[in-house]
Amino acid sequence: MLCKLVVAAVFLLVWTASAELPVYRLPEDVIPHHYNLILSTDLDRFIFNGSVDIKIECKKATDVIKIHSKSLKIADKSMALRRIADDSLMTVNGVTWDIDNDFLIIQLKEQLMPGSLYLLQIGFQGNLTDDLVGYYRSGYIDQVSNTTRWLAVTQFEPTDARRAFPCFDEPAMKAKFRISLGHKNSLHSVTNMFLTSSAEDKERPGWVWDQYEDSVPMSTYLIAFLVSDFQSKQTLSHSNNVLFRVWARKDAIEQTEFALNCTPKILSFYEEFFKIKFPLAKLDSAAIPDFSSGAMENWGLVTYRESCFLVDNKTAAVRDKYSVANIIAHELAHMWFGNLVTMRWWTDLWLNEGFATFVARLAVQREFPEWNAYNFEVLLNLLDIYPLDALKASHPVSVPIGHPNEISQIFDSISYSKGAFLLHMMNGFLGDDVFRNGVNMYLQQFSYGNSETDDLWNYLTLEAARTRVLPPGQT
Secondary structure, eight states: OHHHHHHHHHHHHHHHHHHHSOTTSOOSSEEEEEEEEEEEEETTTTEEEEEEEEEEEESSOEEEEEEEOOSOBOOGGGEEEEETTTTEEOOEEEEEEEGGGTEEEEEEEEEEOTTOEEEEEEEEEEEOBSSSSEEEEEEEEOTTTOOEEEEEEEEOTTTTGGGTSOBOOSTTOOBEEEEEEEEETTSEEEESSOEEEEEEOTTSTTEEEEEEOOOOSBOGGGOOEEEEOOEEEEEEOTTTOOEEEEEEOGGGGGGGHHHHHHHHHHHHHHHHHHTOOOOSSEEEEEEESSOSSSEEOOTTEEEEEGGGTOOOTTTOOHHHHHHHHHHHHHHHHTTTBTTTEEESSGGGHHHHHHHHHHHHHHHHHHHOGGGOHHHHHHHHHHHHHHHHHTSTTOOOSSOOOOSGGGGGGGSSHIIIIIHHHHHHHHHHHHOHHHHHHHHHHHHHHTTTEEEOHHHHHHHHHHHHHHTTSSOTTOO
């Protein structure tokens, strides 16, 4: 009997450890606080190189640091680790790679001390491929010269920031970022935050370095940068003093007028709806010629496929304007639901996408009531999910995600349309005020942090109980 108990106890310990620390997840022994990313982009040779200094905190004694890196060239000599308190250099015994899980594993001679801060420094180089993931190249034909113009842009969601620079590439590993971008002076750079200075590169004539201000705490998949010869237009919102800019190739810049007009209005609606001001001083939107998704909600720099953003404001059909407005509204909703408050792990992706789909119809209905967007989208969501949800291949909206290579499978209509319809029904039986107040409390509680689906349910339950919409004890 004792033997059986010992075996059972050992099994339980092994199972628990495995459940807490699966091999494909980052251990929580160290966490990042701040990245100083310096990156130079060469569009003639289709390469980029740079360095990243990451301020990390040790939470649990360890002599191993795991960090994500994929398809990057990293020399052992380009890595260093220093204890910030005394600037002492830590000895690195060896570096190995876990290819299956995209880990760069740094083995140290001595253990890191809990509560201490360290600076991890890594140099790297990568290729600007045409894979449409990570930091990649895109191109277009200039109509005047009939030549190909190249640009470099990012697409990091869900797990491709690691293709651009070594990082702790999980949504719960939030940190602040300071980014410097080097490029030829005939090009422009844009990233999540405001440009603070631009200086000539003394070692490379004709090149410049753009320095950007520190970001708010954010997940790596929301980092974005763009190096291009795009032109821009801008406007200033009088309601929140946010600068809005749109970027596109020269031949298409006039087709950004509709987007530039409606983006400030939609953002203002969300500030009222969520009762939280947009936390950044600017919002850029860029139309990318080659883009895998319809759009991506990078904080402060939203990227769009050209066909999802460009529209002739004078001749376009209503359906084309509606499509653009709806996509913009969806992406801007993520500035709060997804960016300000982020899922802890990809299992709760449906809540980000379902909520953005649900609330986007409210924003479009507010700004363009003649389109009847709310009723149209409710019906569209319902008709979209009925045939799909009847298939054996269907899945619950909340799907346990294991290895990150499973994540792409849940970017589907179940997460978007069914998730939105479930929230629509919940809003219906709780009432607009109770639902909105519960959401607002949830966002305020978890701002700049991470949450799970149950956290939202808890705040909706609290508000429903306070207002007696639900009977006591019911959730």
